[in-house]
Amino acid sequence: MDDSTQKSKYKPVTVEKPIPLQYDLAILAGFDTNALDESRLKNDADTYLEEYTRDGTQLIINQIFKLPVTSSDLGVMAELPDLVTVLPREKPLPKPKPLTRWEKFAKIKGVQHRKKSKMIHDEATGEWVPRWGYKGTNDDGANDWLIPVPDNADPFEDQFTKKREVKKERITKNEARHRRNVEEAEIALNQSKGVNDVNTRSLRRTELQKQIIISKTATASMGKFDKHLEGEPKLKGVKRKFEPIIGDVKKEKESSLNILNKVVGKKGDIVNVRKAIAKRDQK
Template sequence: MAALIEDVLAEAERSIHVEKPLELLLDLGNLTAVDINPLKAASLRQNPEQFLRSLARDNTQLLLNAVWQLPSERLEQTIVAKLPQPSTPIPREKALPKPRPLTRWEEFAKLKGIQKRKKSGLVWDNEKQEWRRRWGYKRANDQTKDWVIEVPESADPNEDQFAKRRTAKKERVAKNELNRLRNIARAQKSKIPGEGLAPTSQPSKAELSKAIRVAKTSTASVGKFQAKLPKEKEQRNTGKKRKFQPLIGDFSAERQKQLELLNIMTSKKPKLDLTRAVNRQLREDEQEQAAKRRKMQPKGSKGGKGHNRNRGRGQDRKSAMKQRGNRK
């Protein structure tokens, strides 16, 4: 038993230690190994698969031996080795990303030498006598919380200063958004929109018709009292407006409708369409009369065609109508 254990340990020792005439070129940062030793041509020709497997196993063993020599640490019940920086340059699959183009303000600041300074997020509020945020909720010197505004001497005394302040803020927000869209268009090398965001191409007839229809139906009366343009055609295929039953009012119509629906669902007999049944019976009678005439007509005669035949059909129809009246 002791001899068997010694043989196993010796085999394990031989499998761990691999000898090479020339040392491998190791790049532990990329976990790669380059074998510069010449191949054994005889072993390769004799059994190529076994030779390549053995070569790959030996080189992997040498790479792992080098990894175990690196400084390591225990992380979540596992031993992790600290790999060094890679030494083999590996080419990129894709090209380097292009730098973001400068905005108009960044170009102006670069031209004038303006340095960007980081502002503090808190400022002193003289009214509240405390430090508050520069922007956002509960910011310092918030003018929207003023309950009274002083009217300037050059302004109209009847003008609403609160509405004027709100309008000015909306205009600033819209201007900033327009500048943002312009920067995106410049970065993508597309056409920069103008002040009014006018269309860049000539609209088609369908687009103009749709714009007119949308503008008309945007009124309070949904276009009911909107005047028509000269030579304007009636709009078609605009959809039907849904009709709903009144929520409050006479429930007799709704009750009658529900009873009719219940009768249709519970009735076992199919609904009889009297007009369709009568028309079907008349067609069957006409077919029977025509078949009898064809049987009674002698072969080779042409009397069944033309005016006489139509006249006979008229008489047959009259007789069928009389039968219908008698049946009623």
């Protein structure tokens, strides 16, 4: 292959531009402010844009090769500079979430978070099973067909029922802890927003009272025969006013006419059935 053929196949790495490009190598970007050649863009747009893009890419690669490099197991790596282009945000940065009890404790004691694998090897069965959830190792022997009775336990006590009750108590306790953590996080978030803790508790109390009233009305007696708690607000129903059965004939006539006017119209025009049938037959 002669030199002329090689030059036609491979373009030079040096690209000259009237106005130098502005680079932001942190995002591997180059900004070209030079004017486009309108005549070439109209005649052969695809070829011109391909050459234009190639020149811009070559200039960015040339700048990358000027950066300091470091060697690693993956090869020679270029150290990119800091970001230059600052993109505006549509919304402000989210505020950091308040720490939970465990996160506060771990921060004080210096406990490092260690990610555990989802699968674990069960030595009893010799298989890989999930660490949590369905068919996991945390079922506490729920599927055991035989449970040994401890020496200090009642021999007539059902160990299966006892194990289920212990698991239910543990779940209830965890749910209570979760609710407490959520409430504490909500209070901390409201304090950061400038909302008083007393107002938050009063709102929660009002909402709780409302839920109690709604649950009372779910019974067949609408809460009439239910036991009342201390300090529980009384149910306030809507009093309906009924007209007497025997009363003023004039008022009864007016109310009937009002209903009739709403149904057939204020003028009292009742539909002529014969005329309507005749019009239908004409069609």
